[in-house]
Amino acid sequence: MNDVILLSHGNGGLSTKKLIEDIILKHLGERGEKELYDAAVINMEGRYAFSTDSFVISPIFFNGGDIGKLAVDGTCNDLGVMGARPLYLSLSFIIEEGFKLSDFERVVKSIKEAADENNVSIVTGDTKVVEKGKGDGIFINTAGIGIITDRRDWRDRKIKEGDLVLVSGTMGDHGTSIMLQRLGIDTTEEVRSDVAPSGLLGVELLDRFSGIKFMRDPTRGGLATVLNEVAEMYSVGIEIDEERVPVKGWVKEATEVLGIEPYYIANEGKIVVIADKQEAEDILSYMHSHPLGKDAAIIGEVTKGKRVYLRTKIGTKRILDFLKKDLLPRIC
């Protein structure tokens, strides 16, 4: 009876205080605010990125990670691809009454580990509880602030014909593994999410290569969505080669059976880069030397036109449009 979340944990009184002290501050204390003001106070000077995401993934524990790691890596990655080194995170929980305290503690521990890995401080937070049946276990929101340097700020660089498109690794691991787990298909050890702090690789790359003109993490909507957004934003065409897009064997098999394409599936530990042709090989080598980029590949190039095309193995070329089909919900 005492090992689950109660509505009183959200009432702002003693129970809330106890939950914060016994679980949240116990684990995050080192990475968190000591004084319990309603806001963190931070000195800042420079250019910063600010981003937020709410995480509603189901199941909350999955092969390769959990909602806690996802909530930290997800927001830090959004900062990293903008050239921002993550500094501060806010952390907000919406918990369903009856959620196991042991599961909550497991999530908080995972948040701590991911915060350590990203070297980010959790400086402010909030906890709400909703009645049983009005939520689904736990939802987490994080908002993050990261610092950008001029060198890492790619926003004003112009994408042009001939620029190359790179990915830092295999496409579709996260979404496919979640789908298989949700469908209850007995999976092997290799079937796992790629959730990882890929923004850290992004920041390292941007520090080293001024020829990087665009970077994003292909999460919901996958690679195809990112490329379509680039095509629209910069009024360019993009062509990628089916053969060069790295896809793991189990992802290939599963997506063929499910009738979906890995280009539309969410990744949580990968980045897409568009770079000057001259630097692309060096960027690729650097990725290969990095633990988060060992399967990196140059997959295509920027062209004339305004659409995204896939050149297939059999030599045809077809439009790779924005995602229209409904994939499984709640993959992040």
Add this chain to the structure above:
Amino acid sequence: MNDVILLSHGNGGLSTKKLIEDIILKHLGERGEKELYDAAVINMEGRYAFSTDSFVISPIFFNGGDIGKLAVDGTCNDLGVMGARPLYLSLSFIIEEGFKLSDFERVVKSIKEAADENNVSIVTGDTKVVEKGKGDGIFINTAGIGIITDRRDWRDRKIKEGDLVLVSGTMGDHGTSIMLQRLGIDTTEEVRSDVAPSGLLGVELLDRFSGIKFMRDPTRGGLATVLNEVAEMYSVGIEIDEERVPVKGWVKEATEVLGIEPYYIANEGKIVVIADKQEAEDILSYMHSHPLGKDAAIIGEVTKGKRVYLRTKIGTKRILDFLKKDLLPRIC
């Protein structure tokens, strides 16, 4: 069929894009980011406050406001009481499948109005959709960044015996009105939440009065929780007078019937101030001259000891402890 939120609105593809463009950017465009990067980029120099809150209030539309206004005012007020003028907000939705698009648009419009009132920019956001029965209409998270000046930063000022305690208005309006509406009790026009950008009053006061040593908005847990936190944080006692705490007639009646005390009930448009005795009267006058402080009062003082006491009308004195009883959940 087309006037409700579908799971596809959360898939990151075309439907998500359409929802963002047709409703969110349509209303927030003026106050929001034009370019759809995953993070906003901001130049900052100085001392900033950073705060977050998730809002799960039920019902989402209530007398005096709605979840949208609450989500903006709530986070801006948390910044304001720290001496921070709100500058940037992130905005993240978790929407239940089947939620009416017209209600979503109503919430977004309300967010826009509240953002205008607080003069804050909504610079980054996220939208997630969960299956019917896995959420409850709409939950909103906001995280905010505000700028602090030295003059407004009260954190290092020492609270001492004899300092006075002020509130900017009547206590218990928000929570009591939500309870009455939830209980389905037919209420009159005066039964309404006090949700308001009271942080703006806070910032004005801190700009003018260096004798302010502490400021907080008494939301969940109410006045009693804030005072107990002060007593604990600063190792002081506090005594307040029942007769001097402003409470509206309908709040008094309802709380008596419900057997709860207005000191524990959430407010969403009020601030609690602890100030040097010398300046307290001037602060009170300034509050009285402000639309958000017309019912302000000096309600008690800092004493020896480490507890919070209530001096009752009949001349007794009793401990006003941390909230232990369970009040109605989801009042914010």
